[in-house]
Amino acid sequence: MAVPSLHLGRPVGALGPRTIQVSTRTRLSQPVSIRRFQTTAQRRDDGNTYDVVVVGSGCSGLTAAAVAAKYGLKTLVVEKSRFFGGTTAYSGGGAWIPANKHQPEVGITDDSFEKADGYLKRVLGDLYDQTKVHQFLRQGPKMVEWMEANTEMKFKPVPLPDYQETIPGASAARTILTKEYDGSPLGRRLLNDVRYTLEGYHVFGSLQVDPAEIPVLTNAFGSLSNFIASSSKVFRYAWDVIRFGKGAYMANGNALVGRLLKTCSGEGVTLWKESPASKLITNDKKEVVGIVINRSNGGPTTINVKKGVVLAGGGFSRSEEDARKVFPHEWSAAPKHNVGDGKNMAQAVGGYLPPPNPNNGIFAPISLHKVKDGPIRRFPHFSTDRTKPGAIIVAPNGRRFGNEAEPYQEFVKKLHQLNISKAYLIADRTFLRKYGMGLALAAPMPVRHLIRDGYLIEAPSIRELAQKIEVPAEELEKTVAAMNEYAKTGVDPEFHRGETIYDKFYGDPSTGLPNSSLGYCVRAPFYALPLYPGNVSSTYGIATNENAQVVDAKNQPIPGLYAVGCDSNSVMRGEYPGGGSSIGPGMTFGYVAGHQLAGKALE
Ligand SMILES: Cc1cc2nc3c(=O)[nH]c(=O)nc-3n(C[C@H](O)[C@H](O)[C@H](O)COP(=O)(O)OP(=O)(O)OC[C@H]3O[C@@H](n4cnc5c(N)ncnc54)[C@H](O)[C@@H]3O)c2cc1C
Structure with a gap:
């Protein structure tokens, strides 16, 4: 790391603690040496008092905690679930950060604050909030630089268009x-405390794969180098399982959580799992000065908080009551603990919940695997299958209703508009073996159990498939025939699939067909997978200002209270301008909150 660690006994660098806190919001400037007389143990043993308490261990909360701890604040992260990482650990780990330092690595040299601001103004329309958008655009690139210089975080660019x-x-x-x-x-312990990726996003229990590895692993026997790379990955995995009880190679959102957790643990952040926060405590000036935590190993504990509480509980998408109010669909792939505790705690101390946005979540079509006597497994279909050549999606009338490869937010908005509560992803054997369909992974992974459970429906002909899923057979046959024709000509006159950079990005040029997004559906057996409109997060939450402070109905900050990530009303207000529009702002405002708590000026 470029900047020395703040651990005592090692040199204190530019980020070293220069203040100590003597009472709520009273700061006394002190030379660095005063802190040096305290040992780490003394700082930790300071009863139930922390400078900062962060509620939730996703990307937003852990970023705030990492920054606060790096600046020397005594920080506690409480996590409700048995695992750290929240939805972030399930995610692709993508962060949308305009004008970031990595863009030139993929040939983008013309991005700027002004350009991105113009884009957001147009995308958000009436929802555009200049103060917050400007803070996001100003601090996002700085967050990337600061995190890479001071923490374990490392990013890499991807040529994914907005x-x-x-x-x-x-x-x-x-x-x-x-x-x-x-x-x-x-x-071993902390690694096993990280939330596993969603079913279907790993193989053999916990072997994770970076997107860049997929072409190699799905064609392991295609060349000697593919074979060597694939087998060494499997051997490394086996060795990790012996050492740690699970795979240690982390990719995507798991890598993001792993890197942030490593930073936090290295900076002495106290991490409590199975410890839901339930109530904020305020003093007579309405400042937040404490929080009640219900620890699994011993009743409610009141923690005194000197500088502030950061609510980062990941929103409410799994709260049946709140979700029903704002989502026109039933299913969410977020973890079951994300039920709006942060929003509820904030409201109880005067935090303002604005009216809902036109859209209030990150949407994705979801397939459901109902296992006997077990929880329903949910697989969000972002890009792994429906965007690939040969995938066809039809409504219950057997007809297509849009471009299958469209970005997930827009695709589900269309399902809402057309009132389609169930659609079908249709493909043939070649497609299934090459790309997989949801939880049915590409060859050589087995799929029989998923057919047996009714997750994936198989039939020897399109006609019989139509009968099995109860859609009009002639319509489905016509749809498939038309798509096969489009694959040949490379033109989809109905919905223009394959014409955008986005469609091409997720297409497959290796088919050699004229349009990398269009392919054939001709080889029996044929498959159908039911898809439902759903979400992976709520994005509607408690009102915050540009400093991530929770505000009341008069837009006045509640002292000592911050909300970040999906607990706050997103700066994107439910729109999705580019891949990573949740994690990008979540980490950026986590970074902002960390600086505010430490009393460090933001540039
Ligand atoms: C498969 C998948 C892929 C995705 N890919 C992307 C992507 O690439 N880019 C992107 O921007 N978004 C993506 N998303 C969405 C994104 O993951 C989330 O919107 C984001 O991670 C939310 O971060 P967060 O910090 O707000 O909350 P979370 O990561 O959900 O963390 C919140 C944590 O708070 C805990 N918590 C809740 N209540 C309490 C309480 N009372 N006390 C203590 N702890 C509590 C929860 O248990 C949870 O662990 C994806 C989602 C999924 C499911």
């Missing part, structure tokens, strides 16, 4: 991914 690519100001690459991470330094 999702409204025809709108002026769009860029061809603003999304950055988390670099894959060898989680061995987390140690």
